[in-house]
Amino acid sequence: MQNRLRHSLLAWPEQEVSLKEGNFACYVRGNSKLLAELEPDQLNDREKTGIACDIIEALLHLQLSQQALPHFSLEHILINEQLQIQLLGQHASLHQDETQQKRNTCQTGQILHWLYSGQTAAGQPLQTLRPDLDTELAKACQVLLDEEQHNKDRVRSVLAQLQDWLLRQQHSSLNGGQQDNTLKQLLERMRHSRDFPALSQAISAINHIGNADRERLQVLADIILKDPSLTSKLLKVVNSANFNHFGGTVSTISRAIVILGFNTIRNLALTLLLFEHMNNHDHARDVYDITIKALFCGLLARQLAFHFGSRDAEEMLICGMFQQLGELLCAFYFHEEHLRIQQRCQQGGDPEQVAREILGTSRSTLAAETTRRWNFPEHFTQSLLPLPSGPVRQPHGSNERLRMFGNLANELTQALSGPDHALLGNVQGILIRYERALTCDFDILQSIISRTQHDFTDYLQSWKGEHASSKQTQTLRSISLTHRPHADPVETNTMPQHTLSTEVVDKLSNGIQDVTSALVGTQQLQDVLRMILEIMHDSVGFDHVMLCTRDPKQNIILGRFGIGDKINILIKHFRINPEQLDNTFSIALERNVDVFIDDAQAPAIANHIPRWYQQLNLAQTFIIFPLVLEKRKIGFLYGDKKQAHSLPLRPDELNLLKTLRNQALLAIRQKQS
Structure with missing residues (x-):
């Protein structure tokens, strides 16, 4: 059997049996049924779109792993009572090529066509069968069906389109009809409380400061200084152990903004404004x-x-x-209703549902609408x-x-x-x-x-x-x-958890301070990046560390310079095509996620390690920190150890390494500005 993928959307064969007709894989059906046995007209379009998103996500996972299923159809998908799906067919998975990828994509479009219409795609067009169907859903289905539009990104873009549609539908349903009137009444009650307007004015003023405002630091400082209590509280927090990593005492708001950054002080001010108001x-x-x-x-x-x-x-x-804003607002401005909600919840009621019954809207919707009126960005209110x-x-x-x-x-x-x-x-x-x-x-x-x-x-x-x-x-x-309860072991590719090494943390922390000083000095970009590699090598004990960056002429990622025995051999062979998502390095860069490989020879991992890397036999454990600026894939920082399972990184150490990566990005940004 080929390597199986660990993913909740892909079913695992329970066993394999051989009969006269051939070999068969046995899957546990349980309480699930085949998607073909589902009655689509019993579902609404939001439920259908949720199923569609799951199917497409499973397809993407297969594609990123360079695998395809020979049969991608209604008869090869299980669905349970909670409308959660699993694909069957891992026992017969194929190595994906362009033809098979196109076939699976079109088969997915056929499944979506059936979900939304109840009929196969060989019949009438979807919009003829379902004239009431949202145009956006019909177009997404057509994109998957259209073989002429085939390209490697269309599956990902359709998934994003369907997820966005679901998000808008949820927001629309939360803010429609009678609930909208209830919200207006609640917000009006809050507006007429004795000092809510002053709180709103202060929060709105902070949120009005734009990123393009050249004087935004001074504007933020002026708003904070108008409130002596806020000023005192904020400076107290800034000088606490959570923030005071730079030495000395911060005695002015302006200095706090310069040292910790506009966004950090802005967020602290917003939080203190709200919670101090509530607690007084x-x-x-x-x-x-x-x-x-x-x-x-x-x-x-x-x-x-x-x-x-x-x-x-x-x-x-x-x-x-x-x-927790919705619950705070409810407890503070609608105290009697809050007590009733608490009582019902103690009896086993769902907080959101109980709030809708008593207030006429959920507490989360109250929070979102309040932040919208406080001029928070839309993505924040949606969160x-x-x-x-x-x-x-x-x-x-x-x-x-x-x-x-x-x-x-x-x-x-x-x-x-x-x-x-x-x-x-x-x-x-x-x-x-x-x-x-x-x-x-x-x-x-x-x-x-x-x-x-x-x-x-x-x-x-x-x-x-x-x-x-x-x-x-x-x-x-x-x-x-x-x-904790006993659970069956699950194969995961996670960061290892070992005993904290104070020495490593101290070395990394000191190194970060050195880089910070270099960033405000006159050092060249290459010198700063070499300093970061030296800190990684000396603090953690990597066998090799290396900087890899894109060659714009060839559109490949090349090893540039590094530290370690035989590093020149490693640099010479490092040539990664970021467009070929068949290896760990390209996938890390494409997804902009840090990747830790504890054993490059593990069966589930080996297929994703380039052959040239395996043949070098220099390292079995390595870590990749992508360098991505505003969606531009610049390259990555790399560190390794010879033996598998030999890199005992604690979360504390990992966070400091990520800080070094962020400093590398800052140095690159400064050079380009």
Whole structure:
């Protein structure tokens, strides 16, 4: 049998049997049925489009792995009662070529045609069969069916188009009819409270500062300085352990903005404005626990972003915090309704559904509409809406990634602050829900939670001058997933978790400070990049480190310079075509994700390692940090070790290595500006 792919959308044969007629693979059907047995007219177009997205995502996964299925049809797709699908046929998967890729793509279009119309594509056109079908859905189906339009990107673009359509439909359904009138009434009640207008004016003023504003640093400083309490709180947080990595005390807002950056101070100001406002009023005691939960959720979202390589960690922080905004607004401005919602939820009710019944709208919709009126960007307001139930799909672009991390942090925070007896079961359910989008297990998650708890304690001390003053605070500071349920081992390609090496962290931290000094000096770009490679090599103990960049004339990625024994041999052979997504290096660059290979000879990995790399036999463990600026694929930083499983990187060390990569990007940006 060929190498099987680990993916929740691809079914695994339970066993293989040989009969007189030939060899057969046996799949477990369980409570699922074949897609061909489904009655499409019993589903609405949103449900059909969700199924279509899953089918296309499975097809993309096969294509990126250079595999194809000989039969891509209704009879080779299982679907369960939750409308979750799995493809059959891994036992007979083929090596993908252009002809087979085109065939699978067209077969996918035929499946979509049947989903939306209930009839095969050989009959009448889809728009004739379904004149009421959204034109965008009909066009997406036609793109897959049209063999003349075949190109390698059309499947990906159709998936993005369908996902965008689903997102717009969800937003539309949340803001229609009677609910819209209810929202207007709620927002009007808030507007007439005694100081909500002042809060709104301050938040809106900060959000009005544009990126193109040449004086934006001074404008932000002026807005903050108008509020002495905000100024004092912000400087206290800036000088806390969470931010004070640069030495010395920051005594002015202007210096804080210069050192930490406009976006960091902007996000801190927005957060402090909101939460200090909430905690200094009549219902402060009732909203305190929500505020604490919001703080933890924001810090957790940021740590998730750090771990999984997102570049928008500070925006993730505020997105995570504002996940609790709806509950905060409800508790503060609609206190009686809030108490009724709490009572119903304690009896087992779903918070969003109960809120709709009592308020006339969900708390997440109230939060999104409030931030929209505060002039937050649209992608931010959308990130506050809950993801649809069921498995979470791979995010398409930074906006969807923001929403996914915010929702994940919120769901985990609710589980961590809930009853102890349900903790592990709830967390395991969350990990299963997000397994398509993220590779994560209990060990990785516990490490992320532990770092969040450390930040949480520091924040409470710097922000409120306290260690623990409520049961909620104590729970979130001490909760652990150490005693977890037994689970079958799952093959994952995750960063290894080993004992923390203080020496490595210290060396990396000192190196980052040296690079920071170099960036504000007069050093040449090549000197800064060499410095970064030396820090990687000396701190972590890589056998080889190397910078690889694109040659614009040949459109290939070449090894440029590096450190290590026989490095010249490695540099000479490093020639990666970024358009050929048949190897780990090209895939890392295409997806702009950091990749760690613990054993290049592992069966599930070896097919994705270029033959020339294997023949060199210089390293079995390596890591790739892509260098991508505004979607421009510049190259990557590379580090390796000779033996498999010999690179014990802790998350702390990994985050510092990512910081070095970001400094390399900053140096390149400065050179190009």
